[in-house]
Amino acid sequence: xxxxxxxxxxxxxPVLIFVVVLFVLPVAMLLLSSFGLPDQNGDVVPSFxxxxxxxxxxxxxxxxxxxxxxxxxALLTTVIGLQFALIINKMRPTAASLLTVVLFLPxxxxxxxxxxxxxxxxxxxxxVNLALQGLGLISAPLSLLYSPAAVVVGLTGLLxxxxxxxxxxxxxxxxxxxxLAGQSLGASRLRMAFEITFPLxxxxxxxxxxxxxxxxxxxxxxxxxxxxQRVQTAPLNIYINYINLFDHASGSAxxxxxxxxxxxxxxxxxxxxxxxxxRV
Amino acid sequence: MQHGRGVTVSNSGSQAALRGAYTTPLRVNSxxxxxxxxxxxxxxxxxxxxxxxxxxxxxxxxxxxxxxLLHIMAGFVKPDEGEVYVGERDFTHVAAHRRxxxxxxxxxxxxxxxxxxxxxxxxxxxxxxxxxxxxxxxxRVLKLVNLEEFAQRKPSQISGGQKQRVAFARAVVTEPPVxxxxxxxxxxxxxxREDIRAEFIxxxxxxxxxxxxxxxxxxxxLSFGHRVAVxxxxxxxxxxxxxxxxxxxxxxxxxxxxxxGSLMAAVWGGRTGGKAELRLGSQVLRCDERGIRGNAAxxxxxxxxxxxxxxxxxxxxxxxxxRSEAMVGRGTISRRRFAGDHFEYDVELESGQTVxxxxxxxxxxxxxxxxxxxxxxxxxxxxxFEMRRVVMSGRQS
Numbered sequence: 001x002x003x004x005x006x007x008x009x010x011x012x013x014p015v016l017i018f019v020v021v022l023f024v025l026p027v028a029m030l031l032l033s034s035f036g037l038p039d040q041n042g043d044v045v046p047s048f049x050x051x052x053x054x055x056x057x058x059x060x061x062x063x064x065x066x067x068x069x070x071x072x073x074a075l076l077t078t079v080i081g082l083q084f085a086l087i088i089n090k091m092r093p094t095a096a097s098l099l100t101v102v103l104f105l106p107x108x109x110x111x112x113x114x115x116x117x118x119x120x121x122x123x124x125x126x127x128v129n130l131a132l133q134g135l136g137l138i139s140a141p142l143s144l145l146y147s148p149a150a151v152v153v154g155l156t157g158l159l160x161x162x163x164x165x166x167x168x169x170x171x172x173x174x175x176x177x178x179x180l181a182g183q184s185l186g187a188s189r190l191r192m193a194f195e196i197t198f199p200l201x202x203x204x205x206x207x208x209x210x211x212x213x214x215x216x217x218x219x220x221x222x223x224x225x226x227x228x229q230r231v232q233t234a235p236l237n238i239y240i241n242y243i244n245l246f247d248h249a250s251g252s253a254x255x256x257x258x259x260x261x262x263x264x265x266x267x268x269x270x271x272x273x274x275x276x277x278x279r280v
Numbered sequence: 281m282q283h284g285r286g287v288t289v290s291n292s293g294s295q296a297a298l299r300g301a302y303t304t305p306l307r308v309n310s311x312x313x314x315x316x317x318x319x320x321x322x323x324x325x326x327x328x329x330x331x332x333x334x335x336x337x338x339x340x341x342x343x344x345x346x347x348x349l350l351h352i353m354a355g356f357v358k359p360d361e362g363e364v365y366v367g368e369r370d371f372t373h374v375a376a377h378r379r380x381x382x383x384x385x386x387x388x389x390x391x392x393x394x395x396x397x398x399x400x401x402x403x404x405x406x407x408x409x410x411x412x413x414x415x416x417x418x419x420r421v422l423k424l425v426n427l428e429e430f431a432q433r434k435p436s437q438i439s440g441g442q443k444q445r446v447a448f449a450r451a452v453v454t455e456p457p458v459x460x461x462x463x464x465x466x467x468x469x470x471x472x473r474e475d476i477r478a479e480f481i482x483x484x485x486x487x488x489x490x491x492x493x494x495x496x497x498x499x500x501x502l503s504f505g506h507r508v509a510v511x512x513x514x515x516x517x518x519x520x521x522x523x524x525x526x527x528x529x530x531x532x533x534x535x536x537x538x539x540x541g542s543l544m545a546a547v548w549g550g551r552t553g554g555k556a557e558l559r560l561g562s563q564v565l566r567c568d569e570r571g572i573r574g575n576a577a578x579x580x581x582x583x584x585x586x587x588x589x590x591x592x593x594x595x596x597x598x599x600x601x602x603r604s605e606a607m608v609g610r611g612t613i614s615r616r617r618f619a620g621d622h623f624e625y626d627v628e629l630e631s632g633q634t635v636x637x638x639x640x641x642x643x644x645x646x647x648x649x650x651x652x653x654x655x656x657x658x659x660x661x662x663x664x665f666e667m668r669r670v671v672m673s674g675r676q677s
Contacts, residue, residue: 177389185403
């Protein structure tokens with residue numbers, strides 16, 4: 001028992017060091033600095049001033065915007081990701097791997113490049129506006145950019161693989177005999193989708209959604225390019241506090257709030273995972 | 281077939297037994313199926329009928345079409361030609377989920393996200409059976425397979441043998457007219473496999489559901505079925521009782537696929553007084569003409585095949601060989617193997633062919649290289665096949 005424990009510690013040591021140095025320490029420092037920064041003399045006076053400072057309607061709106069955008073993105077990527085996974089799963093192997101590569105292209109490209117790509121598509125003289133005008137559906141170009149919707153569209157495209165891939169993995173691991181068994185027991189295709197497929201991919205859908213939510217909450221490049229000045233999400237607010245206002249304490253306070261909001265669903269998910277996937 | 285019926289009727293509890301007792305539960309008529317790009321037919325004009333309460337083993341090597349046949353009966357695959365009747369109804373074009381045929385799959389295919397009792401209830405739920413009778417019927421069938429205590433477990437939490445019983449319970453709870461078993465015992469080790477098989481037979485007899493077992497294991501096929509259908513190259517070579525399959529195989533394929541034996545080249549000598557005369561090298565053998573397969577008139581000197589099982593033969597010391605009336609040939613022992621309750625000898629005959637003979641350990645021990653005579657035991661009927669038939673039903677591998 002003792003030796004197992006020791007070898008386990010030894011084996012995980014490199015990862016442990018990595019996590020402590022690169023994650024736990026910075027986060028701890030961030031947390032501390034939100035309760036007061038050292039003054040000219042190097043003395044730290046603990047205070048909740050930074051939290052008082054952000055306890056207002058303006059910051060509240062920032063968090064609401066972030067939450068609304070991230071939850072929409074999580075929902076959209078899950079729905080579209082499920083579609084994608086269902087289609088890829090039905091394809092022949094060569095076509096399936098080709099489409100999987102396409103699915104991953106956004107991750108191989110800089111977020112800034114993708115953001116500017118969307119600018120071209122959604123701009124006043126962009127593809128969408130030209131097409132709608134060409135069809136005579138609108139007379140003047142719509143302003144599609146610099147709105148929460150534009151940010152949602154951009155993030156959905158970027159984060160789709162994080163949702164589609166786990167769903168695809170769990171979908172392709174379903175034993176095809178389960179469907180034959182379902183048929184022999186009197187289940188139609190539709191019933192089997194709800195009784196067999198859905199329960200077996202539900203866990204993957206939720207884990208994908210949790211990851212997408214976390215990434216969307218902390219996304220910076222896409223919201224700043226597609227949201228502009230008008231859509232302020234939490235990461236943008238942190239950036240403004242740190243860089244434009246030199247208000248490190250407020251920036252840290254917002255960052256801590258963001259961290260908590262990101263962690264809540266992930267912890268909930270981790271607790272409920274066993275129940276939801278039906279595996280013990 | 282006879283053994284099954286008595287038990288069936290004595291079981292008053294099952295509607296399936298009563299329903300099955302008056303009509304043919306399943307009839308397969310001239311089924312053919314060819315998969316595109318596969319050249320040869322997967323199934324070629326296959327027909328058979330299942331009697332009420334009967335257990336039929338569908339035996340064949342891999343690629344013989346037995347799985348395709350099962351999938352056609354279950355409705356997962358449509359045949360190119362032919363019909364499948366369940367009871368009086370033509371089910372050929374009825375979708376699988378409307379057929380109500382029970383299937384136990386090779387890997388069992390239990391739903392991993394459902395508990396044992398939810399797995400068993402699945403078929404009842406799909407048929408819209410109300411909750412109360414669902415619960416009653418699930419309880420009854422779980423009691424039947426001795427799994428009441430495991431009702432709330434997930435399939436991942438029970439043993440291999442218990443999973444088999446859950447799969448069986450799930451397939452029979454809806455009281456299907458026919459039960460199809462697709463090599464469900466394959467994954468178990470030998471001892472457990474025999475136990476579970478015996479248990480399945482017992483349950484099947486209590487419920488009286490006509491059952492088809494698809495398998496490539498000849499021992500399993502013989503011990504499970506009231507009848508055995510041997511499938512090769514998409515055709516049924518023979519459908520008969522296990523005893524007949526073993527003692528009187530219809531063609532060289534059945535002879536060599538089921539059980540052990542030696543297939544040897546011979547020359548037709550003619551027919552006299554109920555005896556067929558064959559020449560094996562220099563040896564002339566006169567054996568029972570009932571062993572001849574096919575009625576066509578055979579020309580003297582025609583090439584034939586002669587088949588004997590090792591337990592139909594005995595060995596004589598070389599010096600006594602001339603006294604025997606039923607000599608198969610003389611030769612020397614080329615291999616000796618101990619098989620528990622008997623020794624298995626290979627004898628290389630003077631004609632150059634090898635024949636396998638079983639000898640009891642009580643008989644005098646023989647050594648490699650000993651000269652012996654091989655004699656046919658009295659009352660045994662060796663099989664005599666025409667060469668033409670061999671070409672037709674040869675293995676397609």
